Amino acid sequence: MAASAKPARTGFLSKDYFERMTWVDWVLNALRVLILALVIIGATNTLLSGKYTLAQWVSLIMSGLAQGSIYALIALGYTLVYGILLMINFAHGEVYMAGAFTAYFIADWTAKSGLLASAPVIAVLIWVIVAALVSMGVAVLLERVAYRPLRGAPRLVPLITAIGASFFLQYTFRGLYGTGFKSYPAVPIIQGSVAIGGFNILIAQLVVFFSALVLMLALYWLIERTKMGKAMRAVSEDKEVSRLMGIDIDRVIVFTFLLGGALAGAAGVINGLYRPQGVNFFMGFFPGIKAFTAAVLGGIGSVPGAMLGGIFLGIIESVGPSLILDGLGINSANQLKDVIAFTMLVFVLIFRPQGILGERLKEKKA
Amino acid sequence: MNHTSSLSWRSLLNIGLLAGLAIVYTGLIGMIQVFSERGIIAGVLTMGQIMIFLPPLVAGYMAARRSREQGAGRMILNAGLAGLIAAVLPVILVLLIRQLDVMGVDIRSMFVNASKALIDHLTFERGIGPGLAMLVGFMTALGLAGGALMALPERIRQTLITGTTWVIGIGLLSEFMIQILRNLFGNQAGRSIFQAGALKPIPALIIFIVTAGIYYFWQLQGANIRARYARSGEGTKQTFQRTSVGLLGILLLMLPWIVGTFLSEVLANVGLYVLMALGLNIAVGLAGLLDLGYVTNFAVGAYVMGALTSTGPLGLAELNFWIVLPISVLAAMTTGFLLALPVLRMRGDYLAIATLGFGEIIRLLALSDWLAPYIGGAQGILFIPKPHIGSLTIDTPETFYYLILAACFIMLFISIRLNNSRTGRQWMAMREDEDAAGAMGIDTTLAKLLAFTLSAASGGLAGAIFASKLGAIFPHSFSLLISINVLSIIIVGGMGSIPGIVVGALALIGLPELLREFSDYRLLLYGALLIIMMLVRPEGLWPSAVRRRELQSDAAEAAAAD
Numbered sequence: 001m002a003a004s005a006k007p008a009r010t011g012f013l014s015k016d017y018f019e020r021m022t023w024v025d026w027v028l029n030a031l032r033v034l035i036l037a038l039v040i041i042g043a044t045n046t047l048l049s050g051k052y053t054l055a056q057w058v059s060l061i062m063s064g065l066a067q068g069s070i071y072a073l074i075a076l077g078y079t080l081v082y083g084i085l086l087m088i089n090f091a092h093g094e095v096y097m098a099g100a101f102t103a104y105f106i107a108d109w110t111a112k113s114g115l116l117a118s119a120p121v122i123a124v125l126i127w128v129i130v131a132a133l134v135s136m137g138v139a140v141l142l143e144r145v146a147y148r149p150l151r152g153a154p155r156l157v158p159l160i161t162a163i164g165a166s167f168f169l170q171y172t173f174r175g176l177y178g179t180g181f182k183s184y185p186a187v188p189i190i191q192g193s194v195a196i197g198g199f200n201i202l203i204a205q206l207v208v209f210f211s212a213l214v215l216m217l218a219l220y221w222l223i224e225r226t227k228m229g230k231a232m233r234a235v236s237e238d239k240e241v242s243r244l245m246g247i248d249i250d251r252v253i254v255f256t257f258l259l260g261g262a263l264a265g266a267a268g269v270i271n272g273l274y275r276p277q278g279v280n281f282f283m284g285f286f287p288g289i290k291a292f293t294a295a296v297l298g299g300i301g302s303v304p305g306a307m308l309g310g311i312f313l314g315i316i317e318s319v320g321p322s323l324i325l326d327g328l329g330i331n332s333a334n335q336l337k338d339v340i341a342f343t344m345l346v347f348v349l350i351f352r353p354q355g356i357l358g359e360r361l362k363e364k365k366a
Numbered sequence: 367m368n369h370t371s372s373l374s375w376r377s378l379l380n381i382g383l384l385a386g387l388a389i390v391y392t393g394l395i396g397m398i399q400v401f402s403e404r405g406i407i408a409g410v411l412t413m414g415q416i417m418i419f420l421p422p423l424v425a426g427y428m429a430a431r432r433s434r435e436q437g438a439g440r441m442i443l444n445a446g447l448a449g450l451i452a453a454v455l456p457v458i459l460v461l462l463i464r465q466l467d468v469m470g471v472d473i474r475s476m477f478v479n480a481s482k483a484l485i486d487h488l489t490f491e492r493g494i495g496p497g498l499a500m501l502v503g504f505m506t507a508l509g510l511a512g513g514a515l516m517a518l519p520e521r522i523r524q525t526l527i528t529g530t531t532w533v534i535g536i537g538l539l540s541e542f543m544i545q546i547l548r549n550l551f552g553n554q555a556g557r558s559i560f561q562a563g564a565l566k567p568i569p570a571l572i573i574f575i576v577t578a579g580i581y582y583f584w585q586l587q588g589a590n591i592r593a594r595y596a597r598s599g600e601g602t603k604q605t606f607q608r609t610s611v612g613l614l615g616i617l618l619l620m621l622p623w624i625v626g627t628f629l630s631e632v633l634a635n636v637g638l639y640v641l642m643a644l645g646l647n648i649a650v651g652l653a654g655l656l657d658l659g660y661v662t663n664f665a666v667g668a669y670v671m672g673a674l675t676s677t678g679p680l681g682l683a684e685l686n687f688w689i690v691l692p693i694s695v696l697a698a699m700t701t702g703f704l705l706a707l708p709v710l711r712m713r714g715d716y717l718a719i720a721t722l723g724f725g726e727i728i729r730l731l732a733l734s735d736w737l738a739p740y741i742g743g744a745q746g747i748l749f750i751p752k753p754h755i756g757s758l759t760i761d762t763p764e765t766f767y768y769l770i771l772a773a774c775f776i777m778l779f780i781s782i783r784l785n786n787s788r789t790g791r792q793w794m795a796m797r798e799d800e801d802a803a804g805a806m807g808i809d810t811t812l813a814k815l816l817a818f819t820l821s822a823a824s825g826g827l828a829g830a831i832f833a834s835k836l837g838a839i840f841p842h843s844f845s846l847l848i849s850i851n852v853l854s855i856i857i858v859g860g861m862g863s864i865p866g867i868v869v870g871a872l873a874l875i876g877l878p879e880l881l882r883e884f885s886d887y888r889l890l891l892y893g894a895l896l897i898i899m900m901l902v903r904p905e906g907l908w909p910s911a912v913r914r915r916e917l918q919s920d921a922a923e924a925a926a927a928d
Contacts, residue, residue, distance in 0.1 A: 022811075024707070024710055024711070024811055027707050027708075028707075028708065028711075031707075031708060087715070088715045088719065105475075105476045108475075145897075146897050146901070149901055150900065150901065153900075153904075155714045155715060156654070156656055156714060156715070156718075157900050157904060158900075159656065159714070159715045159718060160656075160853075160857060160896055160900055161896065161897050161900040161901070163658075163850070163853075163893075163896060164892070164893040164894070164895070164896025164897040164900070165893060165896075165897055166893065167850065167889045167890070167892055167893035167896075168890055168893030168894050168896075168897060169893070170889065170893075171395075171887065171889050171890035171893065172391075172395055172890060174395075174886075174890075175394070175395025175396050175397070175479065175886075175887070175890065176394055176395055176477055176478070176479070177476065177477070177478060178478040289719070289722065289723075289726075292719060296716075330736050331735060331736055332734065332735040332736060333736075335730075335733070335734045335735060335736070336730065336731075336734055336736065338726065338730050339727050339730045339731065339734075342723040342724075342726050342727045342730070343723075343727060345719065345720070345723040346708070346720050346723040346724060346727070349709075349712060349716050349719065349720045349723075350708045350709065350711070350712070350720065353712070353716055
C-alpha cells in the first residue's frame with residue numbers, strides 16, 4: 001500500500017516527542033502511570049503479605065485459563081468478522097447463548113435417556129454439534145437479515161443494528177425457552193481432580209482448556225491451509241481485489257459467520273461442562289463483551305491474537321482481584337472481578353487499540 | 367423471472383412462508399397469547415388476533431404488488447395463494463404440538479409457550495378440525511383482502527389504512543381513554559364508548575368513519591389549504607403559529623388534570639427520558655459520538671442527590687433539594703468531562719464499547735460492598751426527601767410532572783440554541799468527518815469534551831429528579847438498559863432531531879408503560895425497531911432537516927457507486 005510510507009516512528013526517546021505532546025497526551029500518560037502504579041503497589045503488597053499460598057495461585061490461574069479459553073473461542077468470532085467486514089458483531093454473545101441454551105435441552109434429554117451415563121463422549125459430542133448448528137444458524141441469519149443490507153453504510157449504522165439484534169435475540173430466546181436458569185447435567189467422567197507437579201487440578205478445567213485448544217488449532221489449520229481460508233485472508237486484505245480475483249465475497253462472509261458461530265456454539269457447551277450452573281437468555285451478553293475485549297487485546301483481526309487475548313483476560317480476571325485489589329486494601333475484591341475485566345477493556349481501547357499482535361488495523365481504522 | 371415486476375412462484379412461496387413464519391414466531395415467543403388479553407373491539411377483535419391476521423394481509427398485499435403487471439387475474443390469484451401459503455406453517459405448528467401432546471412428549475419443557483392456549487388462539491377455540499379450516503379460510507381471505515387493498519387507488523387505500531390505524535390505536539389505549547373520559551365527563555362517558563377495556567363495535571365504526579373521512583378530506587383539500595396558508599401574509603402566519611404554540615402550552619399545563627394520577631406518573635417518566643434523550647442527543651445526534659454509557663451521568667446525578675439530601679444513615683448533609691440540584695448537575699458534568707478525557711482519541715465503534723465499559727464499571731462499583739459504607743451497595747440510599755417550593759411539597763405524580771416539564775423546557779431551550787449555534791455546527795462538521803473538521807480549524811478535542819460534558823448535564827438533572835421522585839435509589843436502577851432505552855429513543859425519533867426525541871420517548875417509554883403486557887417484550891421490540899430503523903429509515907421517524915439531506919445524498923452516492 002502506497003500510504004504505508006509513514007514518517008519514522010517518534011519513539012519515547014526521540015527529541016521531538018515532548019515537543020509534540022499535547023495536553024491530552026499528558027493526561028493520558030498520567031493515567032497510564034497511575035494505573036501502573038496501582039497495579040504494582042497492589043501486587044507487591046499482596047505478594048509481600050503472603051496471604052495466598054502457591055497452591056491457591058495455581059488454582060486461580062487454572063480457573064482463569066479455563067475461563068479464558070472460553071473467552072478465546074468467543075473472541076475468535078469477533079475477530080474473524082472484524083477482520084473481514086471491519087464491524088463489531090455486537091450480537092455475537094447472543095450467538096453463543098443461542099447454541100448453549102438450545103443444547104441444554106438436548107443435554108437434558110441425553111441425561112434422562114441414559115445416553116450420557118452409557119456413552120458420555122458421544123453424548124457430549126451430540127451437544128456440541130447441536131449447539132454449533134444452532135449458533136451457526138443464528139449467525140448466518142443475522143448476517144443475511146441485519147448486516148448484509150448495510151454493507152458499506154456509515155460505521156455506526158451496522159453497530160446500532162448489531163446492538164438491536166443483540167437485544168432482539170436475547171428476548172426471542174427468552175420468549176422461546178422461558179426466563180429461568182437451566183443447569184447442564186453433570187458429566188461424571190470429568191469430575192474430580194488430578195495431581196500434576198504437586199498441585200491438584202480440576203479435570204474439568206483441563207478438558208475445557210484442551211478442547212478449546214483443539215478447536216483453535218483446527219481453525220488455524222483451516223485458515224492457513226485450506227482454499228477457503230486463503231480466500232478469507234484475501235478478502236480481509238482487500239475486498240475489491242479479491243472480487244476481481246474471482247472470489248465470491250458473499251460466500252466468504254457467510255462462511256466466516258458460520259465459523260464464528262460454530263466456535264461460539266462449541267464454547268457454549270464447553271462453558272456448560274465447566275460451570276453447570278445456569279444457562280439463560282442473558283448469559284451471552286457480558287461474556288460477549290469480555291470476549292470482544294479479548295479480541296481487541298490480542299489485536300482484532302488476528303486469530304492467534306484472539307486466543308492469546310482470551311486466555312490473558314481470563315487469567316487477569318481470575319487472579320486480579322486477589323493480586324491487585326486485595327493489595328490495595330479493597331474488601332470483598334471478588335465482587336469486582338468484572339470491574340477488572342471492564343477496566344482492562346477500556347484501557348486496551350485507550351492505550352493499545354491495535355492490541356498485542358495487531359498492526360495493520362492502524363491504517364484501516366482511521 | 368428477470369422482469370422486476372413479475373412474481374415468480376418461488377418468491378410467492380417465500381412471501382407466504384415468511385408471513386406464516388411470523389405467526390409461528392410470535393406464537394412461540396408467547397406474544398399472541400399475551401396480546402389476546404388486550405381487546406381492540408369488544409367481542410370482535412383482540413390484539414392477538416391482529417397479530418395472526420396482519421401477516422397474511424401484508425403477504426397478499428406484497429404478492430399483488432409484485433405481480434401488478436401480470437394482469438388482474440394473476441394479482442388476485444397470487445394474493446390468495448400468498449394468504450393460503452401463509453397458513454401452512456401455523457397449521458403445521460398446531461398439528462405438531464397436538465401430535466406431540468398425544469405422544470406424551472412434553473414440548474413445553476423446551477418451548478414454554480407451545481401450549482394449549484396457543485392452539486386455542488390459532489384455532490379460534492373451535493377445536494382442531496373446524497378451527498384449522500377456519501384459520502386457512504381466514505388467511506386466504508385476508509390474502510385476497512391484501513390484494514384488493516393493493517388494487518384500490520392509492521388515495522382510498524391510504525384512507526382505509528388511516529381509519530383502521532386510528533381504530534386500533536384507540537382500541538389499544540381503551541383503558542386510558544376510559545380514565546381520561548372519567549376525569550373529564552364522569553363515569554357514564556366511558557361506558558358509552560368502551561366496554562371491558564375495548565371499544566364497542568358501533569363507536570369503533572364511528573371512529574373509523576370520522577378519521578378516515580378527515581383523512582380523505584385532507585387528501586382532497588390539503589394541498590389547497592397548505593397553498594392558501596403559504597400565500598397568507600406574515601401576520602396571519604405568525605398569529606397561527608403563536609396560537610398553536612399557545613394551545614400546545616395550555617394543553618401541556620392542563621395534562622395532569624385531564625389524564626389523572628396514573629397517567630401523570632407515566633408522563634413524568636416519559637419526561638425523564640426526554641431529558642436524558644435530549645442530553646444524549648448532543649453526543650450522539652449532534653457530535654456523532656456513540657455513547658453507550660450514558661447511564662453513568664444519570665447514576666451520578668441520582669447518587670449525588672441521594673447522598674446530599676438523604677435523611678437516612680447514609681445522608682451526608684441533609685441539604686435542600688434546590689441546593690443539591692445544581693450540584694448534581696455539576697457533578698454529572700464533571701464525570702462526563704473526566705470520562706471523556708481518556709476516550710478523546712477514539713472513534714466510532716471503539717468509543718461505543720469503551721463508554722459501555724465505563725457504564726458497567728460505575729454500576730458494579732455502586733453495587734459493591736467496598737463502597738457500601740458510602741453509597742449503600744445493593745441496598746442503595748433510602749430516605750431521600752421530596753422537594754418543596756415554599757409550603758408546597760412536590761410529592762405527587764402531578765406535581766412531579768410540572769417539575770420535569772420545567773426541566774424539559776430548560777433543556778429544550780438549551781438544545782435548540784445549541785443546535786443552531788456555532789458549537790452545534792462544529793459538532794455536526796465533526797460528526798460528518800472528523801479529519802476534515804480538524805483541517806477546517808475546528809478544535810475537535812475541545813468540541814468533543816464540550817459535547818460529552820454538556821450531554822452529561824441533562825443526564826445528571828434527570829438522575830437528580832429521579833432520585834427525589836422515587837425517594838430511594840438502588841444500583842439496579844442504573845443498568846445498561848437505561849442507556850439502550852435512551853439510545854433507542856434517539857434513533858427511533860431521528861438522530862439530532864428534537865421533536866423526534868419527544869415522539870420517540872412517547873412511543874418507546876409511554877406506550878410500554880400503558881400496555882402492561884408489552885413489558886415482557888419491550889426490549890424485543892426495541893431491538894427489532896433498531897434493526898428496522900437502520901435498514902429502512904436510518905434518519906428516524908422525525909428526522910432533522912440536515913440529517914435527512916445527508917442520508918439521502920449518502921444513499922444516492924451508494925446507488926451511484928453500485
